[in-house]
Amino acid sequence: SLHNPVVSDFGFIGRDSATLQLERSFQQETIVLLSGMVGCGKTAMAASFARWQLETGADWEFVLSFSFEHLHSLAPICDRIEHELRDVVGADWPDDWQGLQSSERVQAIGTRLKQIRGLIIWDHFEGVAGLHAAAASAAWAPDSQEALRDFLLHLRGGQTKILIVSRRDERWLGDIYLRIELEGLDLVESQQLALNVLQDEQISAEDMRELQPYNDLLANLCGNPLAIQVILPNLKQRAPEALLQALQSCNGSVFDEIVQQELVQAVSASLLDSFFVLDDTLRKQLCILGLFRGVVSVGLLVTMFKIAKDPSHQPPALRDVDQDDWRVVLKVAASAGLVSSNVTIEGPESLRSHYYTLHPALSWILSPLWRETFPKHLEVLEFLYVVAYGGYAVGFGMDGLLVETQAAISVLSAEEDNMHHALRLAHQYGWWGHLGHLIQGLDRLLTLQGRLVEREQLFNRIAEDITDANNQPLPGRLTLWHVVLGRLAQFALDRGNLDTAEHIYKQLLSYAEQQDDHRRQSAMLHQLGLVARARYQFDQAERLYLRSLELSERCDDALGQAKSLHQLGIITQNARRLEEANQYYLRSLQITQNRDYKEMQDVEAVTLYQLGMLRSDQKRFDEAESYLNQSLIITKRVFDTPGEAATLNQLGFIAAVHGYYSRAEEFYKQSLAIKLELDDQDGIALSLHHLGIIAQAQE
Incomplete structure (x- = not known):
C-alpha cells in the first residue's frame, strides 16, 4: 500500500x-x-x-x-x-x-x-x-x-x-x-487539465463551447499545472486575450484583480517561501527577475547594467554586479524552484549556460515586489531592459550580425516574450528608436518561422501608432515610419500585391522628395524598379534604376549604388546586352568587395553569382566556376542558405558540362539537402530533375 x-x-x-x-x-x-x-x-x-x-x-x-x-x-x-x-x-x-x-x-x-x-x-x-x-x-x-x-x-x-x-x-x-x-505538461495535457479545471468551476458544456480559444494562454503558462489551476478559473469572467495581456504586461486593472485572488496569493506564498530567508541584497537582486518574461540570461543582465552611463542612477543593490554575481543569483533562484537551467537553446555551451527558464508565475508574483523594491528606479530599469533587448534584436535581426539561421531562431524564440514586453514598454514610454531596434528581431523570428500573418499584423499595429491622419509620420517617429512602411511594402511585394507595394513606395518617395532626401529617394526608386520588373515592365525598371543610381552617387551612398548596378546588370543581361551587364556587375563588385558588413556582403555574393551565370551563358565555364566558388564562400559566411543552394546547383551544372558527373551529383545533392531543409518545393523538384539527368548520363 x-x-x-x-x-x-x-x-x-x-x-x-x-x-x-x-x-x-x-x-x-x-x-x-x-x-x-x-x-x-x-x-x-x-x-x-x-x-x-x-x-x-x-x-x-x-x-x-x-x-x-x-x-x-x-x-x-x-x-x-x-x-x-x-x-x-x-x-x-x-x-x-x-x-x-x-x-x-x-x-x-x-x-x-x-x-x-x-x-x-x-x-x-x-x-x-x-x-x-x-x-x-x-x-x-x-x-x-x-x-x-x-x-x-x-x-x-x-x-x-x-x-x-x-x-x-x-x-x-x-x-x-x-x-x-520534470517539465510542464504538453499542449494536449494542458488542454485536458484546463477542461477539468473549468468543469470544477461549474462551467457548462454549452458555455465551454462559447469560450474563445485559449491555447495562447495555456502556452504562456508553460504547462505548469499549478499555474493552470490558478489562472483558468478567470475565464468565467474574462476573455482569454484580456487575461493573456494582463499576465504579459503585469499591469492594469485586470492584473490587479488577478494578483489579489486567494489562489494567486497561495501560489505566491508557495513560490516565495524561501525568498524571505535570504539577505536583503540577494532579495533585491532576485526582484529584478520580475521585469523579465519567459527566460533570463546572465549576458543580458550584465549588458543591462553596462549600458547605464551613470551607475549612481541605479539602485545600490544592482551596482557593480558582475557576471559571476548574477550566476550566483540565478543559481539561488534555481535552488528555490523559481527558475530552471533547462532551456532549449541551440548553439555553443557558452551561450546555453547563460540562460534560465522562469517559472510561468514568476513575473506576476515578483512584478509587484520589484515595483515596491525599486520605486525610484522603475523607469531607469525598464529603459535599460528595453535598450539591452533592442541590442539583442539588432544582433539577431534582419540587418544585424552574421548569425547562423538555426541559432538565431533558437535564441529569438526563447527571447520572444521578452522582446514583446520590451516592445510594450518602448511604446508606453515613446522610445521609438529602441522600438525600431526591437522589431528587427521579431521581424526575423516571424519570417523564419513562417508566421507571416502575425508579422504583418505587428507592423500594421505599429504603423497606426506612428502615422497621422494625413498618412505622414508623427513627430519623433520619422525613422521608424520609414522602416515600418518599407517593410509593409516589401511584404506586399513578396506576396505579389504589386499595387499596394507601389502605393506605399510612392508615398515614401513623395515624402523623401518633400524633404529633399536624396538617399531615401534613391532607395524608393530602387524599390519601384523591383515592382516594375515584377510586372515585366523592363524599360520602366531600367529607367528607375538609373535614376536611383544617379541619386545614390550624388549622396555618396555606396550600398545604394551597388544594389542599383546589380539590378541594372540583371535587366541588361535578360535583354541580351551581355557586355553592358558585365560592366554593371563589375562596377557593383568593385564597390562591395572587402566590405565587412552583411548587406554589402549579400550584394557581393549575388553579384558574383550573376557573373557566374553570365559567364555560363557565354560558355566561359572556367571563369563561371571561379565566380560561383567565390559566391559560395560568401553565402556560407553570411548564412544565406537559399543563395548557397542556388550556387551549388549552378556548380553542379558546370561540372556536368565538363563531364564530371560524380562531382555534379555531389553538388546537386548538397543543394537538394538545403532545399529540403527550407521546404523549397520548386527547388527540390529542380534538384531531383538534375540528379535524374546525371543518373542517365552515368548509365
Missing part, C-alpha cells in the same frame, strides 16, 4: 514519458532525483509513478512517502521508516529499538532496506542543503547532511529504491543518483 498518497483535485494527467524515464532510471540506479520548478507536478508525479508500479504488478513489499519539510536530521527519518515497516511488512526489529544509539538504528535500517524490495519517496528534499549561504539557517547542519549522504550511499545497490523529489539538482550528494527534470 502507498502511505500518504497525493491525489490532485483534478486527477493525474499524462506524463507517460516521465513515467517511462523513471522506470528505466530505477533499472539502472537505486536512487533517482525528480526535480522541477514549483507547481510543475513533482509530488503528484512521484505518487502516480508508485501507484502505477503497484497496479502493473511491481513486486514491491512496501511503498512509503513522506516530506522533509519539517525534518532536520537522519534519526527521525529512520524512526519513521522503522514505524512504517513494522506496520506494512511486519519487520522483525530488536525489542530494545528505542534504546539503540542513533548510529546503530541508522545502520539497522540501512541493512534492512537493502534486503527488502520497496520504494521510498522523499519529498521537499530541497530544504536539506538550503538555498544559499545567505539562507544557511534553513538548512540541515553540515554533519547531518553528511550523515544523510552516507546513508544514501550505503543504500546503493540494495533492494529498496529511493525517489528524491526536489526543486533543484542536489549536486552536494555526489554522483550517486540519476536525475530527471
